[in-house]
Amino acid sequence: MIIDCHAHLVPPSLLEAIRARAQDFPSIKLMEDGGFSFAGGKPTRPVSKPLSDIAARLKWMDEQKIERQVVGGWLDMFAYEVPAEEGVKWSRLINAHLAQTAKSEPRFVPLATVPLQNGARAAEVLCEAHAAGFKGAMIGTQPKGKGGxxxxxxxxxxxxxxxxxxxxxxIHPVFESGDDRVHDYGMxxxxGRxxxxxxxxxxxxxxxHVTRYANAKIVAGIGGAALPYVxxxxxxNFLLDREKLGDPDAALAAMYYDTIVQDPRALRxxxxxxxADRLMMGSDMPFPIGDLAPLNIVAGTNFSDAERVAINGxxxxxLFGL
Structure with a gap:
């Protein structure tokens, strides 16, 4: 089974529901261009057509010979900045429509959204999601908004x-990286991510946390960012203060990673x-910065046949019990 472990989806039914239930979310403003503003903050980018075009997504999967795709929501929409109770309703709405879409199109494997601005409420929504059939959640790097x-x-x-x-x-980067220096040159x-x-x-x-909560299967997106290199x-740094710090070697060995590094040398x-047994093929579909022919980098990297089978699905x- 060929599985893309990293993609994003905004079901069309979710967008319709947001418009119909605008009064339920007083801290969330739907902008004229299709973006959102949360708690009066900087507007997000508009929801792009490829995020919601299910027919085009399935066509692309067929072309890439991908049988299943793990889909989280769109990080710009996670709304960690709004009050907790509003965030709970928002997360439940997103999850309901992701679950509905996955039920009607079983090739999608959904990851839940949780209101990470409040730990207890996030735990509650995560438990609800598992009861509904989700295997986990996609979370942003900065709960409670920029700097979290x-x-x-x-x-x-x-x-x-x-x-x-x-x-x-x-674990996935958010709309604002936290560094204003990256807002030029496509950086x-x-x-920034x-x-x-x-x-x-x-x-x-x-x-x-990585070793303390070892039964949680933590995926570090975009190839673990720069973690392997540093x-x-x-x-x-750990050896200088090992009585207070978690062990980075133990943590890196315990996590999982996608293949979105765009260079076979980096993947190797x-x-x-x-x-290699911690890697999963991913695309970051539908974003152009991702890898929209994700099987190629696995084929072009020096892996054994058995390793490629494991990485490609x-x-x-x-992990997802498929």
């Missing part, structure tokens, strides 16, 4: 629930650092 951290003590109930449920927790995508993920994951590692510095290096099939 995933090791925030208030998120302990969420991480405990993910551990108890054995959730797949896919928000090329570089990397630095955002690197900082968020490094905090989780040093906080000890493992030496992460290790050195990632495998050398974390092990075997591991994802196991």
């Amino acid at each position: 951290v995933l090791d925030d003590p208030s998120l302990k109930p969420f991480w405990e629930a993910a551990d108890q449920l054995g959730s797949v927790i896919f 928000a995508n090329a570089v 990397i630095t955002d993920t690197l900082i968020a994951m490094s905090r989780l590692i040093y906080a000890g 493992i030496g510095r992460l290790r050195r 290096y990632l495998a050398d650092i974390v092990g 075997g591991l994802a099939q196991h």
Whole structure:
């Protein structure tokens, strides 16, 4: 089974429901261009057609010989900035429409959205999602909005629930990287997503979360960002204060990674650092910065046949119970 482990989907029915239920979300404004503003913040990009064009998505999957696709929502829409109770309703709405879409088109494997601005409520929604058939959630790097951290003590109930449920927790960069220097030259995508993920994951590692909540299956998106490349510095920092910090080598060995690195040399290096058995083929569909022919990099990297089978779907099939 060929499985794309990293993609995004905004069901058309969800957009219709948002328009119909606008009064239920006073902190969320639907902009004229199709974007959103959360709690009066900077408007997001518009929802692009490829995010919602299911027929085109299935056609692309057929062309790429992809049988199943793991789909989270769109990070721009996760609304971590709004009040917690409103965020709960928003997450439930997104999850209901992702589940409905996956039921009508079983080639999609949905990842839930949770209101990460509140750890207890995020845990509650994650439990509901598992009861509805989800295998885990896609979460953004900055809960509570710009500058938020995933090791925030208030998120302990969420991480405990993910551990108890054995959730797949896919960690993904958010709309704002947290660094205004990347808003030129297309660097928000090329570089900002990397630095955002690197900082968020490094905090989780040093906080000890990756090994403490070892039953949660943490996926570090975009090939683990720069984690494999800076493992030496992460290790050195750990050795300088090992009584207080989590072990980065143990953490990297415990996580999972997609293949979205766009260079076979980088993918081979990632495998050398974390092990080829931790890799899953991914596309970041439908975004152009992703890998829209994702089987090619796996074919073009020095892997054994058995490793390619696992990367192209075997591991994802196991993690998601397909």
